[in-house]
Amino acid sequence: MAAAQAGDRVALDALLRRHQDRIHGICRRLCGNEADALDATQEALIAVVRGIHRFDGRASFTTWAYRVTTNACLDELRRRARRPDPGLPDVERPRPGPSFDEAIADRLLLDDALAAIPEDFRVAVVLRDHLDLDYAQIGEVLGIPPGTVRSRIARGRAALADRLGGNQDAAPNVERGAP
Amino acid sequence: MSEHDPTAPWPEQADELVSARLDGEATPEEAARVEADPVLRARLQQFRAQRASIAVPTTLSDADRERLLRRALDAFDTPTATSPWPTPTPSPTTADPPAPAAAVVDLSARRRRRRLAGALPAAAAIAALVLGGLALLVASQDDEEQFRAVGSGIESQQRSDTADGADAAAPETPAFEDDEESSAVAEAGSADSATGEAPTTTGGAAPTELGDLGEVDDPADLRAPALDALARSAAAEADPGDAAPTTTAPPSATVTSTRPGGPVCDPLAAGSVDPASLVGEGTATVDGAPVVVLVVSRGTERVVVVVDATTCGVLARG
Numbered sequence: 001m002a003a004a005q006a007g008d009r010v011a012l013d014a015l016l017r018r019h020q021d022r023i024h025g026i027c028r029r030l031c032g033n034e035a036d037a038l039d040a041t042q043e044a045l046i047a048v049v050r051g052i053h054r055f056d057g058r059a060s061f062t063t064w065a066y067r068v069t070t071n072a073c074l075d076e077l078r079r080r081a082r083r084p085d086p087g088l089p090d091v092e093r094p095r096p097g098p099s100f101d102e103a104i105a106d107r108l109l110l111d112d113a114l115a116a117i118p119e120d121f122r123v124a125v126v127l128r129d130h131l132d133l134d135y136a137q138i139g140e141v142l143g144i145p146p147g148t149v150r151s152r153i154a155r156g157r158a159a160l161a162d163r164l165g166g167n168q169d170a171a172p173n174v175e176r177g178a179p
Numbered sequence: 180m181s182e183h184d185p186t187a188p189w190p191e192q193a194d195e196l197v198s199a200r201l202d203g204e205a206t207p208e209e210a211a212r213v214e215a216d217p218v219l220r221a222r223l224q225q226f227r228a229q230r231a232s233i234a235v236p237t238t239l240s241d242a243d244r245e246r247l248l249r250r251a252l253d254a255f256d257t258p259t260a261t262s263p264w265p266t267p268t269p270s271p272t273t274a275d276p277p278a279p280a281a282a283v284v285d286l287s288a289r290r291r292r293r294r295l296a297g298a299l300p301a302a303a304a305i306a307a308l309v310l311g312g313l314a315l316l317v318a319s320q321d322d323e324e325q326f327r328a329v330g331s332g333i334e335s336q337q338r339s340d341t342a343d344g345a346d347a348a349a350p351e352t353p354a355f356e357d358d359e360e361s362s363a364v365a366e367a368g369s370a371d372s373a374t375g376e377a378p379t380t381t382g383g384a385a386p387t388e389l390g391d392l393g394e395v396d397d398p399a400d401l402r403a404p405a406l407d408a409l410a411r412s413a414a415a416e417a418d419p420g421d422a423a424p425t426t427t428a429p430p431s432a433t434v435t436s437t438r439p440g441g442p443v444c445d446p447l448a449a450g451s452v453d454p455a456s457l458v459g460e461g462t463a464t465v466d467g468a469p470v471v472v473l474v475v476s477r478g479t480e481r482v483v484v485v486v487d488a489t490t491c492g493v494l495a496r497g
Contacts, residue, residue, distance in 0.1 A: 028237040045251035053477040129233035154198035
């Protein structure tokens with residue numbers, strides 16, 4: 001880490017390789033499609049490289065890198081939102097099937113559902129469910145208290161379940177419960 | 180918590196309870212409540228399935244992986260494969276082709292622009308000398324040796340006037356005056372916003388002219404003179420009466436004679452350093468080859484980067 005901060009390219013290369021997959025994972029889940037995820041990953045890696053000399057070690061490197069990545073992804077999403085719509089024809093998405101498990105197995109549905117939930121909830125859910133960070137770590141990344149993290153994750157999951165058809169009108173059917 | 184009416188709206192607090200239970204963040208009492216309620220247990224299974232789906236690792240192709248890494252590292256540093264000196268810390272990406280030719284610009288042209296105001300009177304003086312010299316030549320019909328003597332005087336005057344003009348113009352001239360460098364600084368600021376941290380302000384001031392730092396055999400030996408020159412300049416700015424400014428150092432004949440007006444590398448355009456962190460810039464000669472010496476700020480630390488003036492390759496960093 002110190003070597004990378006001092007400008008050692010080999011150390012920096014190794015550091016980026018170590019974290020690249022997880023950085024891409026955050027971007028992939030937050031952006032909802034691979035093309036935007038690659039752009040966001042690029043921005044995140046460049047932001048890490050350019051900002052590494054300002055990393056002061058108060059948080060862990062992963063916490064800092066995830067914060068940088070999250071910001072880069074959200075910036076990319078905002079840039080995408082400002083770009084004109086290319087006008088591609090709508091793709092017919094498969095409708096949720098009767099089985100909740102089948103529905104969430106559909107990657108397109110998951111991407112769409114994640115993209116549709118509020119940004120604050122989506123980030124918290126992705127940091128929890130994709131990176132397996134605990135509430136305290138997520139709070140450190142996002143700069144919010146753990147209680148807020150808990151609330152955002154719960155509301156994000158509930159919104160996701162709504163989108164995926166698992167909680168359409170009322171409480172879930174008990175008969176469709178645990179396997 | 181009692182069992183839910185299947186037709187009742189889903190209570191938000193119940194989701195928070197179930198979600199915390201799934202994450203192992205619920206208290207023992209909260210966990211027991213979820214386990215005791217079949218409706219909450221069913222919700223727990225939904226959330227668990229969602230989590231499993233989101234947790235599926237994403238895949239990044241080897242080509243994308245290398246491309247992303249190369250571009251990120253290029254943003255940090257751009258050593259070239261043509262550098263005659265080994266890069267201190269080579270990485271696999273250093274085998275990539277050097278930066279596009281567009282990164283190499285004529286540094287002397289940019290410096291000419293900076294010094295234009297100071298050089299104009301010098302040009303007028305030179306023109307007057309040339310005319311006077313020619314008049315003498317025609318009038319006296321002197322031999323060729325006398326003509327050479329006049330020409331030598333003109334060249335001497337030109338060097339003197341140009342150096343004076345540069346010294347006078349340098350302190351007022353912003354370091355990043357063209358669009359290319361301004362955009363580089365703006366880009367660095369954008370990266371800062373991405374990190375959520377305040378951008379450093381060192382890039383806003385013109386880097387200190389360190390002058391010629393002499394000739395050495397090892398590029399690493401330039402660190403101490405560069406930092407000394409920077410310190411002297413800072414002292415001179417603090418109290419101009421005590422310390423001699425570094426820009427008064429005599430120009431190095433070695434550096435100027437090895438690249439008489441030819442294209443040289445612009446280390447800022449080539450991305451050798453982050454322009455926003457540049458605090459000092461000088462020249463030197465390493466083993467007979469001209470180099471550019473850059474001092475950049477990394478937090479409280481000063482890092483000296485020695486760049487080959489022709490190839491833009493980084494010779495030393497430390």
